[in-house]
Amino acid sequence: MDHATPGATLQLSKHRIEALVDGIFAVAMTLLVIDLRLPEHLRVTSDAQLREALVELLPNLYSWLVSFIVLGIFWVANHRVYSHVRHVDGGLVWRTILMLGGASLLPFASAVNGHFFSQLAQGVYSGVMILIACGSLLVARHIHRNPQLCAHPMDEATYVAICTRLAALGVIALLAVALAGLFPGSANCAFVLGFTLRPLGNAVARRVAPQAEQAAPADAAS
Numbered sequence: 001m002d003h004a005t006p007g008a009t010l011q012l013s014k015h016r017i018e019a020l021v022d023g024i025f026a027v028a029m030t031l032l033v034i035d036l037r038l039p040e041h042l043r044v045t046s047d048a049q050l051r052e053a054l055v056e057l058l059p060n061l062y063s064w065l066v067s068f069i070v071l072g073i074f075w076v077a078n079h080r081v082y083s084h085v086r087h088v089d090g091g092l093v094w095r096t097i098l099m100l101g102g103a104s105l106l107p108f109a110s111a112v113n114g115h116f117f118s119q120l121a122q123g124v125y126s127g128v129m130i131l132i133a134c135g136s137l138l139v140a141r142h143i144h145r146n147p148q149l150c151a152h153p154m155d156e157a158t159y160v161a162i163c164t165r166l167a168a169l170g171v172i173a174l175l176a177v178a179l180a181g182l183f184p185g186s187a188n189c190a191f192v193l194g195f196t197l198r199p200l201g202n203a204v205a206r207r208v209a210p211q212a213e214q215a216a217p218a219d220a221a222s
Contacts, residue, residue: 012087012088012089012093013087013088014082014085014086014087014088017088017092017093017096018079018082020096020100021075021078021079021082021096021100022075024100024103024104025071025074025075025103027104028071028103028104028106028107029068029071029072031107032064032067032068032071032106032107032110033064034107035060035063035064035107035110035111035114035115036057036060036061036064059114059115059117059185060111060114060115062114062188063110063111063113063114063125063188064110064114066110066188066191067106067107067109067110069194070106070129070132070191070194071103071106073194074099074103074132074136077136077162077165078096078099078136078139081136081139081140081143081154081162084143084150084151084152084153084154085143085149085150085151086149086150086151087149088149089146089149091142091146092139092142092143092146092149095135095138095139095142096135096139098131098134098135098138099132099135099136099138099139100135101131101135102128102129102131102132102134102135103132105128105131106128106129106132108128109124109125109127109128109129110125112124112125113125113188117180117184117185118180118184119177119180119181119184121180122176122177122179122180122187122188123177123180125176125188126173126174126176126177127173129169129170129173130169130170130173130174133166133169133170133173134166134170136162136166137162137163137166137167140154140159140162140163140166141159144156144159155209156208156209157204157205157206157208157209158205160204160205160208161201161202161204161205161208162201164200164201164204165197165198165200165201168196168197168200169194169197172190172191172193172194173190173191175190175193176188176190176191
């Protein structure tokens, strides 16, 4: 347990906030499946009718799949970022809570997107994605700028890679909104581009790392 010194900034154990992150992501990922159900009034008397009903659920199923994968990616990314952290301060707590607020909204946004094939519905879904991304970016920025919170500080290449991935996700989300105006019901296909985010971030990190290493001695000498 950390002992605060008089006048020092309050520092908290990171384990409680990590438990909160795990809990909210687990609940959000579970709630996504609630929208995958056949209508209660449906009376199925043949395989053909059941097949037709299941086909009508395909947009909901695709929305669930995208949302589940995205939440999984954000959960893994958050734990990677928090691996740098030894303890948290109030700023990091509230930035994390902002990100969690977006995560808790995703089941609602996924349901809207699965039921209504419109640009507005896609805008709601993409808006929540961008909210989660912004919260995650603020978390990473706070950790990068406050090395005193870290067991091992976040290096420049890692930080730039995170920023690149989150910015690219925001672009993909906006692209999905644009596509919804042209191809209603198919705009979520844009999120397939999400599989390029990690390779993109890794490529940027490899490019930035040598520059950061060259800048470090110059900063130390100045």
